[in-house]
Amino acid sequence: MVSEHSLPTLRGSVTALAVAVVCGCIVGQAGADPQPDPAVPVVDAQPAPAAPAADRARSAVPDPAAAFTVPPAPMDPAAAVDQIITLSHEAERANQAVLAQQQKVDAAEADQRAAEARRDAAQAAVDAAQAAVDRYRDTADRVAAANYQGVQVNKLYALMLSKSPQQLLDQMSVLDQITFETEKRLAAYKSAEAEARAARAESAKAADEAAQATTAAQDAQARLRDKQDSLQGRINEVRELYGQMTGAARAQLAGALIPAGFDIAGIVGAGPEFAALQVALTRIGDPYVWGATGPHQFDCSGLVQWAYAQVGIDVPRTSQQQAQGGTPVNPADMQPGDVVTFYDDVSHVGIYAGNGMMVHASTFGVPVKVQTVDSFPIHNVRRY
Structure with a gap:
């Protein structure tokens, strides 16, 4: 039972709670600074007294209305299309940069493997040369020791020690044979030593080249990762914007697969x-x-490469490389099947289809289609 003297306090608590609910306020924990609602003028800047524990417990329940957010208004279709075309061009530029860098990585890794093979071969040559040196080292050591000890092995010494003509002849014959064999082995030793020195020098050079090739490959891979990160960032932007586009904007972006009046069967x-x-x-x-x-999804240069590969023609992978291959053609003299590249940075490419049209893989959200060739600024035309 509530006493009469406690009624004012209870009524005050109920009144405070009612005011808090009506105003949409949530009272924080004791001691925290209350955050004013920016939509409500601040009348008194002094901190409010701490609410009773019961009121604080009730105020901890979130207000459902506070979690409601107004969804953004649909994007204007034309503006959305312009934005995604711009972003997609940047993404395609990044895509071509990744493809070009991947080829540099492949080349650097091939150089690395070749350099390592030369290094291994040079080390094998060092080992073989050292084995030859070791085979003849015993002879060289014995001759050096004999010379050091003053051993005489020449014919004059044999003549002085011979007791008969026959003994002299025998000793001189033996000396000739010993001298011949010794000189031959010494010559082989000197040759092996020279080959070993050359092999060691070549091995050191090959090892240095292998180390440099490894560093170059690692640097190329690091640059590739940077470009891939940049591309992924652009892709995320394009996908996010595409997700915000209305159905009308997406349809406007995709456009017609074949322009009205263009007869594919009539291409000559x-x-x-x-x-x-x-x-x-x-x-x-x-x-x-x-x-x-391909064969069922493409980027712009991927479509060109795949189509030409089906008829036995090897076309490079990137749009920049495709702009440098084949034979140059004046844009005024384009024929169906010519490769047309676009933009100053050569970040897009298509295949001329005649009558001012081309077929190309355009951009995200747009399927492979026929479009006017002057939709983008032409860089050059090549015939493969």
Whole structure:
């Protein structure tokens, strides 16, 4: 039972709780500074007295309304398309940079393997030369010891010690044989020593080259990781923006797979490059994927390389390399099947399809399609 003298305190607590609920305030723990609602003017800057424990327990329950957020308004389709095209071009530039760096890594690793093979061969030569030196070292050591001890083994010494003509002849014959064999072995020893010195020098050079090749390969791999990180960042931006686009914006981005009035069956041409174009046209509708080379998903240079490979023509992997291969063609003289590269940084490529059109793997969210060749600034045209 509540006494009469405690009623004012209870009524005060209930009143305070009601005010807190109405205002949407959450009272913090005792001693914490209360955070003013920016939507409500601050009347008194003095800290409020600590609420009773019961009130603090009730105020710990979150207000459901506080967790509600207003979803962002749908993006304007045209603005969204412009943004994603810009981001996608940056991502494609990063994609081509990754592909080019991967080729540098492959080349550096091949150089490393070759250098290590030369190093191993040079070390094997050192071992063989040292074995030859060891075979003849005993003779060299004996001759050196004999000379040091003053041993006489010449013919004059044999003449002085001989007791008969026959003994002299025998001793001189033996001396000749010993001298011949000794000189031959000494010559072989000197040759082996020279070969060993040369082999050791070559081995040291090969080992140094192998170490440098290893460092170059590691540096190339580090640069590749940096470029891959940059590409992944761009990809994440594109995917995030694409996820915010409305269905109308996505449809506007994708566009028509084949422009109205363009007749694929009416394309006229000849030769392997025209055959490559025909192959590329069979992939219309396939998705764009960074780094993909087919057969059912592509990036821009991947589509070109894959289409030409189907007709037996080896085309480089990156758009920059594709802009340097084949034979240069004046843009005014383009023929169906020619490779067309775009932008100053050569970050995009397609295959000319005739009548001012091209087939290409455009960008994320856009399938392989036919589009006007002047949709982007042309860098150059090559015929493979």
